[in-house]
Amino acid sequence: MRIPLDYYRILGIFPQATDEQLRQAHRDRSIQLPRCEYSNQAIEGRKQLLEQAYSVLSNPAKKAKYETQFWQAHSTHQEDEETGLPQSDQGVSGETVPLTTSEIEIEPEQLPGSLLIFHDLGEYELVINFGESYLQTLPASSFSLEINDTTTKQRNDTILSIALASLEISREQWHQKAYERADSLGRQGLILLEKNNLFPSIQTEIRTELQTLRPYRILELLALPLKDQKHRRIGIELLQSMLEERRGIDGKGDDSSGLAIDEFLRFIQQIRTYLTASEQKDIFMQEAHRPSSVAAYLGVYALIAEGFAHKQPSLILEAKTVLEGLEPRQDVSIEQSIVALLLGQTQAATQALKRCQDQQALNFIQEQSKGSPDLLPGLCRYGEHWLQTEVFAHFRDLKEKTPSLKDYFADQGVQTYLDQLLSPLSSQPQSLTKTKKLKPPRTRLGGVRRYPDYQTSSPGLEQGNNALAPAPLPLHSLSPVDIREVRRRKRRQYSQTANPEALGKKVPQKSPQVQTATIATEPVVNTLTKTTTGRNSRQIFFVKPRLGLMAIAVAGGVGLAGLGMTWLNQANSPLSTLEKSQYSVALHKSLIDIPAADAQMVTATGMLTQEGAQQVIETWLASKSQSLGKDYNIESLEKILANPLLSRWQKRAQQLQRNQNYWTYQHNVGVNSFEPNPNNANQAIVKANVQEIAQYYQQGRATRSYNDNLQVRYDLVRKGDRWFIQEVNIIK
Secondary structure, X not given: OEEOOOHHHHHOOOOOOOHHHHHHHHHHHHXXXXXXXXXXXXXXXXXXXXXXXXXXXXXXXXXXXXXHHHHHHHHHHHHXXXXXXOOOOOOOOOOXXXXXXXXXXOOHHHHHHXXXXXXXXXXXXXXXXXXXXXXXXXXXXXXXXXXXXXXXXXXXXXXXXXXXXXXXXXXXXXXXXXXXXXXXXXXHHHHHHHHHOOOHHHXXXXXXXXXXXXXXXXXXXXXXXXXXXXXXXXXXXXXXXXXXXXXXXXXXXXXXXXXXXXXXXXXXXXXXXXXXXXXXXHHXXXXXXXXXXXXXXXHHHHHHHHHHHOXXXXXXXXXXXXXXXXXXXXXXXXXXXXXXXXXXXXXXXXXXXXXXXXXXXXHHHHHHOOOOOOOHHHHHHHXXXXXXXXXXXXXXXXXXXXXXXXXXXXXHHHHHHHHHHHHHHXXXXXXXXXXXXXXXXXXXXXXXXXXXXXXXXXXXXXXXXXXXXXXXXXXXXXXXXXXXXXXXHHHHHHHOOOOHHHHHHHOOOOOOOOOOOOOOOOOHHHHHHHHOOOOOXXXXXXXXXXXXXXXXXXXXXXXXXXXXXXXXXXXXXXXXXXXXXXXXXXXXXXXXXXXXXXXXXXXXXXXXXXXXXXXHHHXXXXXXXXXXXXXXXXXXXXXXXXXXXXHHHHHHHHHHXXXXXXXXXXXXXXXXXXXXXXXEEEEEEEEEEEEEEEEEEEOOEEEEEEEEEEEEEEEEXXXXXXXXXXXXXXXX
């Protein structure tokens, strides 16, 4: 058998090496032993090759003869290269062909040792090529051979060499940033070991490296063009597998990637710009059910992005629900205010601003609302740029688009949905069958007269077609950390003199018309009260919700193109907020708490919240216990059930009362999901886990009982300002 090696390469020296260098190289190579997993036979084969090379090169006569052959063959090899003649190529077939410049003859049983030499030299491709060819000459399986059989050991040593060579090439590809190629090669070696059930410790080593490689693969796959759905889908599945192993974005599970929690958060921020709004919504909203406050917060931005871009206010309504669950843990008042604005709920938007701790944002909104009896003009301007820089900028399919409040509210589907949503608050609900195109007459919204053409003078606005004067917009940090701490950092940063050396090129430039805001030491509510004196005491009402929404759209859509874009582009990336000292999301707290006994079922707008959904189910189960219990409080069913479910349970309770039989119940409830109907704001679906422990009494004597753990779907319908259960179905 011939292999492409010469004695100089075996010892790792040049032909010009001195005798002392030859002895030192032989000594060093003899001391350096292969991995302990190799058999003594393979190690001995390597040693024989080292001794063979040293015995020839250390003997002057043998060395002179070998050098003559070596240089002659080397010269012939160079001539063949210059003339383009094909080189001889012999694997392990044993065909007789002339020796080339770097070939020696070995016995077949010496091949495992020669593969170790190749491995020492970094010739990993040769290890794989010769190793795979050699395996074809051996029995297909070692299970039919004795454990001490020479052939079995040769086979196992060869498999080990191929697997380790594949791992080394994988590492090389990794360093060359060919991550998918690196994974493929490493996996080839792993599969070979798994198939032959060999070397479990090596299998673990390769798996660990492949797990560490996963974040790089995800980035490489998600960066592919959107049309390459197959490979991008693989990237998303890899991300989901990591999330599952870590038990969530902020979980404490081990995915063997080596990323700590804060490092993984930075990784999530990094890949977001490679994901579309729909992809982020699916990923993060699924993760939010673990529960995870971080995933819920990122999911809110995905819901807002997709809902606004594709004019689906039902998604924005879902974002509002999630924000209400996050509110006890972190300041999400800016998000709540903008979401309420997008849902046409101006009173809720204003109330959310009162809770805002971001003084920079408040200063801008107040500045842009001068001359107006409320903060809506400034909120519209701030909201549109917030959508551009804090929302759209982090989604692959939206970052090149420009959000427009005017286009959003002008959409007929948006108007129809919001009319349904706001109808319980309107003194004259609008008919859903009539969807005439709105004209721009004067409308009263929230007790304030609005002019859709917005030609009245306002600070920062110029008459005619002149652009809006640029004003700096304070960025609202988008990061899965404690937002309040981030905003405090920003307030401290902007209240000090800018240091070019510290901030580099990202120092925002002061506008000549709007000075940098100073830090107010008084409460935020007091600051807002000064601007809105006398307005908060008046109740906001809607004469015609559609007209009010159009007024908001026009007010927010005029002249927005010239607002502070230069400043925004220079602002710090949200990734800069992901520092270890800032990470303070509570990992031990659930996303949604069980509401207090006196918690409201619905918000002021009549919308069902996550906590409200929990309370609806608990109210139903309490009514069930009362109506089927020994007191037969059948009237309680009317407060929670709607027909046809109401009539069925009334008949069941009346039958028990006639027979003087009754039930006792104990319940534990956990809401899994709450899904508003995207086509009808008055309907929703709640899925929950319910444990029901029941005891049946017949003529005062316990006769049977059960303890069931069920997954139940509840179909809810809104009537006025209350929600009722219309249908109940057991999923399993």
